Amino acid sequence: MWDGWLDIPGVMAALAGGVLVAAGLAALILVTPIYKHIVCLRYLFAGWKAVVPLISALPAALGVFLLILVFAIMDGFVRETREMTRGTLADVIVDAHLEGMPYYDEFIQRITRIEGVEAATPIIQTYAIVRVKPRVEAVKPLVRPCLIIGVRPEQKAEMGRFAQFLVRQTVAGLKAQEKTRMDTARYLEHLRAAGYPPEALLDVPADLRRDGAASRAGAIAGLGIIGTPLPVLVTESALEGAGARVLLGVLTGGAVVVLLLVWQASRRYHGRRGWRRAALAWLLAAGALATEAALIPVYPVREERRQVIDVPLLDYGDDILVSTIPVRPSGALEKEVGGLPKVSERLLVLVDAFRSGYWEADSTHLYVDFATAQQMAGMEGRPAEGDQAAVPARASQVHVKVHDPAQAAAAVEKIKEAWREFLHERPEAGLLQLSINTWETQQRMILKVVEIERNITALMLGLMFLGFGVVIALISYVMAYIKGRDVGILKALGARDAGVGSLFLGYGFIIGLLGTALGMAGALVMIHYLDPIEIWVNRMLDVDVFPREMYYFEHIPRHVSAPWCVGVGVAVLAFSTLASMAGGLLAALRQPVESLRYE
Amino acid sequence: MSEPILQARGLVKDYWMGAARLRVLHGVGLDVGRGEFLCILGPSGSGKSTLLHLMGLLDRPTEGQVLFEGEDAFARPKRWRDRLRNEAIGFVFQFYHLMPDLSVLENTLLPAMIRTPLVRWPLVRGRERRRAEEVLGDLGLRDRKGHLPTELSGGERQRAAIARALVHRPRVLFADEPTGNLDTATGGEIMRVLARLNRKGLTVVMVTHDERLARQAHRLLHLVDGRLLQRP
Structure with a gap:
């Protein structure tokens, strides 16, 4: 499935890096008091509040999606240009x-x-x-x-x-x-x-x-x-129904994610029976979507295109x-x-x-x-x-x-x-x-131009994270403000200032993690199905998204760089964690008596 | 009075309202004996909650000392005071202050969860859970342990808060108007619980403005305008 565009040595490097980062994080998580994890997860996924992290994760998901997708296409363009240039020399x-x-x-x-x-x-x-x-x-x-x-x-x-x-x-x-x-x-x-x-x-x-x-x-x-x-007029093969099936597949995945998010809420707020009813309803909805997706006929068609x-x-x-x-x-x-x-x-x-x-x-x-x-x-x-x-x-x-x-x-x-x-x-x-x-x-002139174009695009997309950082900072600050009494309770029970502050860093980290997971999954699916999606968009909107004669490529070039994906993921996680320091600092510096004195 | 577990020496607390200084406590000093049930009585605004917060190491005095078992608490690092609050002190507040996102059992387990790293939790979880259920059972909340605080009555919430304050076997229990938000019957029930705990040897320091409740204590101190009227 990944042959041809997934950089195998890069995957190994990324896996090694990922394992190291995960091991470090796991160690950090293991040695911190358990209340932080429980309270943080409860803030994130209990009740209607489950919608907040999901919505806050969307800008991150969009950023990750665009950074990976656009960079994969630009990098594919660079690599194919290099390959062609080198091939003639x-x-x-x-x-x-x-x-x-x-x-x-x-x-x-x-x-x-x-x-x-x-x-x-x-x-x-x-x-x-x-x-x-x-x-x-x-x-x-x-x-x-x-x-x-x-x-x-x-x-x-x-x-x-x-x-x-x-x-x-x-x-x-x-x-x-x-x-x-x-x-x-x-x-x-x-x-x-x-x-x-x-x-x-x-x-x-x-x-x-x-x-x-x-x-x-x-x-x-x-x-x-x-x-x-x-x-x-060129004849082109397309998979009729593939686009709709992918779309329904994504919706099904989304339904399952939402099911997980409301799990706590339903269990806590509606009792066990209520939770079972809610789970059943979500499973039925997800099952219906999956069935509908499976029932959409997918068959090859040949089409003529100018x-x-x-x-x-x-x-x-x-x-x-x-x-x-x-x-x-x-x-x-x-x-x-x-x-x-x-x-x-x-x-x-x-x-x-x-x-x-x-x-x-x-x-x-x-x-x-x-x-x-x-x-x-x-x-x-x-x-x-x-x-x-x-x-x-x-x-x-x-x-x-x-x-x-x-x-x-x-x-x-x-x-x-x-x-x-x-x-x-x-x-x-x-x-x-x-x-x-x-x-x-x-050939440095032509190669440099394409590489500069790729890097500028990545930089400009990266600037989107500033907006995302502001969103995370605001959400985390407001959360720390709203949860001021909880902060006081935890400190009264012996929680340390830094510990209570880091609870809100964890909040930002999980939002970043959600966004990264959603954005990365979306981008990888999109890249994998880029050709059928392109044909589908061309047919639906009657446009030519990628004119072959202009770019001289027979398909949209793409190259997923695993280190880049890991880098984007780590950057988003670091950025969201840093941005949530706004809430973390507020919580850490707050005196418990300030919030415990009154209701 | 038995050997003091807690001593306040010349406690002064100032609050700043912009450039204006508001002195809430004026050199308060008192001793609390081990196993004693001390009640501090005073009208609203007299500084009794502030005094309780200072003695409970929740706030730092502008001047003066708090000696816990002979140790000057504010001369020790903050980490030491945090640990003391987690292991040796229990708090019961007027407005219960239960965490709304956690169940009654989870609220009761909070002190244990604060001192236990995730990696050790599976090892101690069973023991801590049994202890929390035992305390909840003593306070008549065994059937309510899976409920959220919002699903409980006022009296049940206060009993849950007491369970959380007792679960780690504190040496001193501070109660800040524990019945202030309850009807008379429920308030009486809470007071009986506190008296029962005190009979078992727990030191209780309670502040209230209700003289009828204060009479249940071994010793009564009056705090007016930040000054104790009767020295122990």
Whole structure:
């Protein structure tokens, strides 16, 4: 049930923390006099007063609900964005920009000898203009800027999630989510079994070869390059009746909670028979709700929904004309005989489309074979000719995969050191301005923006607790004031000032506990049923709560962080306990004779 | 008089009404013997409840001392006085002062619940409960132990309050107008209960404005305008 979005290591940490906090609390509760617990619970749950803590717990419940729900969605957004970004790159990127790095294979050999490095592959990157003629006659040729990325497909497939983002060469039967989340090595095994060996991902298969295409290289284009956003009707599965059943389930749970709350009241104020009658009535009501919920038929329905998606305007096997301007090793542009920059044109064959969900990659990336890209960028090696010395082949980047992604930053330092040593041995590589960074550093702008957005949202929602704190403080103060005579009685019987004061802290703590439990349960149920609820809301209100084309996710992303949940719970408990110090202080400082003198 | 269990020495109590000082007690001194039934008689506003609160360690005097079994109570830490109130002193108030959310039995168990941590409660609960039921039985409230105070008559409430004051076997019982809120017959019944307890050896200090009730005590002191008219 929790697979996919519940952070398992986090759960363990949260459980350990929770056990520690619970053990501390239990010890505290065990060594305090029993009157505090009995009186506090009686204040909370006896008679009509049972409504007061329930109502006071509602702001806390709402706060916890929103903090967990919104943070889960924002955190899911952050994680999926990171996953997509990382999937198009590698753990560490050695960037030689358009100047190119000579002797890259030698350097790669050196890199792979570094401890912790699993693999490395050279990459070519150069800018280009793509022209494609859409299949639809009425549509003019598409002319778009793009980034040519030359890869060795068998190495690049191991590096990130490159193979998992392909549209045609994919493992049939896997949903997009399963596909992008699956372990890369496992996915490649599946891919091989499906007839798509990683080394042949850029090959043009026989069924896609058309006239004159025999000698052309294959290309994989981002869906944004070869497509256009169009409104289409998409079929979507929904569970009819699920929303109503969840709603009734929540009401049933609420009825049971209220039953527990009125238990004391009914027992105390109406005698045993009255309590039995009340319990029976509540049980019947809860049973009726549960039965009604169970009787609501839940069945799958398929619905058509209007959605704007990138529709490819080309078929696989169609031509793509790519124009580049090669750059010489000196950094100068290749020139024609007349001195004009030389434009290199290459006709490629579309063999697949690429969709990572990362907009920048999908709208600009055009993957071609490494050697082809090298020629297009002018980075291929040239033998010595006449008085001209031989020119070594160059690569724009080296992508590095490390065993433990958490150690990527340490790998960066080792690679920098390796480069210095390499230069010492190979001074002819020249004084290149290499940028060696982790993928996170390279993409920090986009990641930072999303993370800041998440944190600001959490902060703003957290401010709601100020209002909640005021409510708790007022309720606890009023309770301590109303119960002034009880305070006097307890002190007259020997209760200590601090003990009587802490009774009201317990009052606030239990309100916080109720709110946390209600809010957390509500949020977790909501997160679990987010997709059916979204579809239900869309249908009921005729809106599109989460437009896929805007966010590029196929479902609302979510990630429940157990430490966050525990943190929110602990913060609410601490906050409500602190806020109730208003009542606690009043009770502790009150002289018993003040309240005992008169009725 | 037997050996004193409680001694008041020069008790002065001031209340402040803004900047104005109101002296309620003017150097009151008295001894209470062990097993004695002492009654302090005085009109309303004479300071008799204040004196009772000071002797019962519920309030701190502006000046003077209260010696409990020879110990200067206000020279000891507050924790000591709290413990003394819990273990050695019982209070009965004019307005009963039972906790409305607790049953009669729970009200009677309060002193035990105040001194017992939750972890020890299962070990002592049976014994304390038997003791509370025994006291309630002596006071004729055995059948009312599960009721809330609001479900009891005035006399029953006062008997419940006495049960709570006696359950921990106090050495001194302070009664502040214990019949002030009751009809004559019920008041007489409460007085008989107090007299019976005193005959069993309990020291009783009672304040009242009713001379007829005061006559049942061994010794009578008059308090007028914060001064004792007759020294013991």
